[in-house]
Amino acid sequence: MNFASDNGAGVAPEILEAIAASSRVNAPAYGADDYSARATAMLSEVFETKVEAFLVATGTGANALALSALIRPWEAVFCHEEAHIHDDECGAPEFFAGGAKLVGVAGEGGKLTPDAFRETLTRFPRGLVKSAQPGALSLSQATEAGTIYGRDEILELCAIARAAGVRTHMDGARFANALLSSGVSPADLTWRAGIDAQSFGATKNGALACEAVVFFDESLAANFPYLRKRGGHTLSKGRFLGAQMEAYLTDGLWLRLAERANAAATRLSERLCAAPGVRIAWPTQANEVFLVVPDATLAAWREAGAKFYEWSTRSLAAERAPREGETLIRLVTSFETAPSEIDRLAALSGAR
Known part of the structure; x- marks a missing residue:
C-alpha cells in the first residue's frame, strides 16, 4: 500500500x-x-x-x-x-x-x-x-x-x-x-x-x-x-x-499509463470518502488524492504498512481544513497501483 x-x-x-x-x-x-x-x-x-x-x-x-x-x-x-x-x-x-x-x-x-x-x-x-x-x-x-x-x-x-x-x-x-x-x-x-x-x-x-x-x-x-x-x-x-x-x-x-494512474486515484478517492470521518480536501482531478482523515484511522494505516505523506498548505479553505484529531494527507497513485492496494486501505478505514 x-x-x-x-x-x-x-x-x-x-x-x-x-x-x-x-x-x-x-x-x-x-x-x-x-x-x-x-x-x-x-x-x-x-x-x-x-x-x-x-x-x-x-x-x-x-x-x-x-x-x-x-x-x-x-x-x-x-x-x-x-x-x-x-x-x-x-x-x-x-x-x-x-x-x-x-x-x-x-x-x-x-x-x-x-x-x-x-x-x-x-x-x-x-x-x-x-x-x-x-x-x-x-x-x-x-x-x-x-x-x-x-x-x-x-x-x-x-x-x-x-x-x-x-x-x-x-x-x-x-x-x-x-x-x-x-x-x-x-x-x-x-x-x-x-x-x-x-x-x-x-x-x-x-x-x-x-x-x-x-x-x-x-x-x-x-x-x-x-x-x-x-x-x-x-x-x-x-x-x-x-x-x-x-x-x-x-x-x-503516455496516455494509457496516465489513464491507469487517474483511474486508480478516482477509485481510491471514492472508496476512502465512504469511510467514517474521511472527507475530500480538493477534487481528485489527476493522480493525487488529498484527504482529511481522523488520526486514529491514520494510525491504523501506518500500523498496516501504508505509505503516504502528511500535508501542510495555505491553499485549503478554512471550512475544509483539518480540525482537532484530524490530519490532511496526500496519496498518489501510479500506473502500477493495484486495485487490491486500494481495497485493502479502504477496508482498514471501515469503508463500506
Missing part, C-alpha cells in the same frame, strides 16, 4: 525495452542521435505544431532551464505560492536564471486566480528600476493540490500575462494526468491557450529519467542548447533520453 509518490513506481516495460534496444546501437553523442530526433518530431505531432524540444534528465532541470530561457536575471517569475518551482526545487530556478525572483501568488487549491495575478502585477511596475521586472508566468499542470487548470482558465491567465509583456511557462511534470481530466487536446491546453514553453514530464508516468523542454515559440529556444550544456543536462549518451521519450509517445503509451 504505497501511496507516497508516483516517483516510487517502476519503469514501464515498453520503455525499459526501448532503453535496452538503444544500448545495442552505437549512436552519435550529446543528443545528435536518431532517437532524439524522432522524439522531437513526435512531440510536434502531439502538439499539432512544429516545436523545438530538448530532452533533460529531471523535472527540476526542465523547469529551471526553461525559465532561464524565458527571463533575464532582473526579472520576476509569477507562480502559485506553493508551486513546485517555488517550494520544492532548492532555488534551482533562481540559480539557473541568474538570480531572477520567484513571486508567489495565493490561490485556493494550488491555482492562482486572474484577480490575484493582476493585483500582484501592480506591485511590480514595469520601468521602475528598484523593482524586479515582470518576466514570466509559470502554471503547474497538475498543481501541487492535484487540481488542474481548465483551458479557459489558462486562456485568461495567459491573456493577462501577454498584455503585461510577460512570457508563459507550464510545469507539466504530470501533464498527461492533467490532460486526460481536461477533455481537450494537448495543443488546446498549451500553445493555443497562450503557453510559450512547457516542461513535459515523463518520469512520474513510467519513464526512467526523462523530461522534455518544449518551446512553442521557436525564437525562445535559440540559446537553449548552451543553457542545457551549461546546466549539465546535455547527456553524452543522449540516445537513452531519446529512446525513452520515443517509446513513451509511441501508440499513445
Whole structure:
C-alpha cells in the first residue's frame, strides 16, 4: 500500500525495452542521435505544431532551464505560492536564471486566480528600476493540490500575462494526468491557450529519467542548447533520453499509463470518502488524492504498512481544513497501483 509518490513506481516495460534496444546501437553523442530526433518530431505531432524540444534528465532541470530561457536575471517569475518551482526545487530556478525572483501568488487549491495575478502585477511596475521586472508566468499542470487548470482558465491567465509583456511557462511534470481530466487536446491546453514553453514530464508516468523542454515559440529556444550544456543536462549518451521519450509517445503509451494512474486515484478517492470521518480536501482531478482523515484511522494505516505523506498548505479553505484529531494527507497513485492496494486501505478505514 504505497501511496507516497508516483516517483516510487517502476519503469514501464515498453520503455525499459526501448532503453535496452538503444544500448545495442552505437549512436552519435550529446543528443545528435536518431532517437532524439524522432522524439522531437513526435512531440510536434502531439502538439499539432512544429516545436523545438530538448530532452533533460529531471523535472527540476526542465523547469529551471526553461525559465532561464524565458527571463533575464532582473526579472520576476509569477507562480502559485506553493508551486513546485517555488517550494520544492532548492532555488534551482533562481540559480539557473541568474538570480531572477520567484513571486508567489495565493490561490485556493494550488491555482492562482486572474484577480490575484493582476493585483500582484501592480506591485511590480514595469520601468521602475528598484523593482524586479515582470518576466514570466509559470502554471503547474497538475498543481501541487492535484487540481488542474481548465483551458479557459489558462486562456485568461495567459491573456493577462501577454498584455503585461510577460512570457508563459507550464510545469507539466504530470501533464498527461492533467490532460486526460481536461477533455481537450494537448495543443488546446498549451500553445493555443497562450503557453510559450512547457516542461513535459515523463518520469512520474513510467519513464526512467526523462523530461522534455518544449518551446512553442521557436525564437525562445535559440540559446537553449548552451543553457542545457551549461546546466549539465546535455547527456553524452543522449540516445537513452531519446529512446525513452520515443517509446513513451509511441501508440499513445503516455496516455494509457496516465489513464491507469487517474483511474486508480478516482477509485481510491471514492472508496476512502465512504469511510467514517474521511472527507475530500480538493477534487481528485489527476493522480493525487488529498484527504482529511481522523488520526486514529491514520494510525491504523501506518500500523498496516501504508505509505503516504502528511500535508501542510495555505491553499485549503478554512471550512475544509483539518480540525482537532484530524490530519490532511496526500496519496498518489501510479500506473502500477493495484486495485487490491486500494481495497485493502479502504477496508482498514471501515469503508463500506
